[in-house]
Amino acid sequence: MSKEKRVLFAATVYSHLAAFHKPFIRLLQEKGYEVHVVANPNHGRKEEIEEMGVICWDIPFSRSPYQLSNLKAVRELLKLFQKYYFDLIHVHTPVAAFLVRYTAKKCKQGSVLYTAHGFHFYEGAPIQNWLIYYTAEKLARKWTDGLIVINKEDYNHGQRLGFREKESLFFTHGVGVSLEQYNVNEDANVREQLGIKKNDVVVTYIAELNHNKNHLFLLRNWKKILQYNSNVHCVIVGKGEKEADLKKYVKQNHLENIHFLGFRNDIPMILSDSDIVTLLSFREGLPRCIMEAMASGKPLVVTNIRGSRDLVKHGVNGFLVDLEDNESLIESFVKLINDKKLREQMGQASLNEIQPYSLTNVLHEIQKIYSRFIRE
Structure with a gap:
């Protein structure tokens, strides 16, 4: 040797x-x-x-x-x-x-x-x-x-x-995370591609479509969230073994304003056109998608689990929600959806918190x- x-x-x-x-x-x-x-x-x-x-x-x-x-x-x-x-x-x-x-x-x-x-x-x-x-x-x-x-x-x-x-x-x-990569200044046009109005609120969920990422936690509560504000869209980015099941759930429950984008390589552009980013996993180490959202200056709604709570400070750059706490999940989204100033404030906090990463x-x-x- x-x-x-x-x-x-x-x-x-x-x-x-x-x-x-x-x-x-x-x-x-x-x-x-x-x-x-x-x-x-x-x-x-x-x-x-x-x-x-x-x-x-x-x-x-x-x-x-x-x-x-x-x-x-x-x-x-x-x-x-x-x-x-x-x-x-x-x-x-x-x-x-x-x-x-x-x-x-x-x-x-x-x-x-x-x-x-x-x-x-x-x-x-x-x-x-x-x-x-x-x-x-x-x-x-x-x-x-x-x-x-x-x-x-x-x-x-x-x-x-x-x-x-x-x-x-x-x-x-x-x-x-490369902070410069998520500093997108030009128009992303993602809303235009999906037919989403400029003033509508976009909630983005970037994750593999599997059991651990827990998309159903949001989908089960989506109708109640829309009752508070109907001008809200959920953009789901990713592919995985649960894709067919999730699409079937959306169709059978007549959920509106849900967009499945599949795998995408233009994540910075999608985040640029987002207002709120969420990840409701059962388990994480330190989720990259949340770091990317913070680098894009976005407020967050995440489950109160290891890794996610290392990145999100409750009430500072987003909200931590206990697993399966439906009322807290709805309340967290409604607060952000109905308060643009709060979204901007928490988004700036995300930019501050991501710097060491x-x-x-x-x-x-x-x-x-x-x-x-x-x-x-």
Whole structure:
């Protein structure tokens, strides 16, 4: 094995790395490191990583810890680690992170960092999650040189797992958001495309259409919200396994002013034409869509869960609503819908609150952590 400067990024799927970690890959490339990646190609976006000059290794990770393909993944990792030595290994996503940490330490690789983008054990999580994922992280503690967390609850769990503050436990402001990207000055024309009047209020919900994102919480209460003001539209952005079910619910319940946009790559423009942004998930780590909304200067209505409450201060830049608290959800939306001045005030607060989460600042935070574990 040669002694070239070499680092490895790992995630269950390439799409995770493409969506969140390109800036950190570039950071290490600029420092002269040859960057490798291990991930499952099934969810796409591998070509985006390859275009960066990264060496990609397809490993059959499964998102489920119960799949036999994970055993094959271990065998493939062992082969890779016998061939190459990595000065630093930065792992993401629970299953890939566990398997890579185990095999890396077994093969005496360099330092291993794990970014937890939201532990699967959390306040209110099913007992099964604690039994499986907390036990796994407790076991993996001895294979992990540094744990990076992105919200306060996970920081506390990191201490409980035995990581030590600023020695092996580090807090960063998520994966960062490029603030300039969301400073859209030109007309977005999204309202015009959807036939929404200039003075109507637009509520935007950007999230994968799955159970966790909890779109039904809003849809169940949509008729009551419209009773207070009928000039309100809900724009739902994203695709997913629940798309057909959600559209069926809207049709069967005769819900008005609901627009399904599917997958879009013009999120800054959509946010520019929005008045309120919402995310009502059951579980989050640190939601990127909320950070993007804050960078766009928008007020927010979110569920009072880990990650979302790290970004939204109740009554300052939006409202926190307890899960399934229908009355509070309706009241929060009505307050914002009927008070333009409040929307503007909270939107400005969002801009103020998002500053530490800028990509520039997060790159600086990550660089400081990297410098503790790798040779410059």
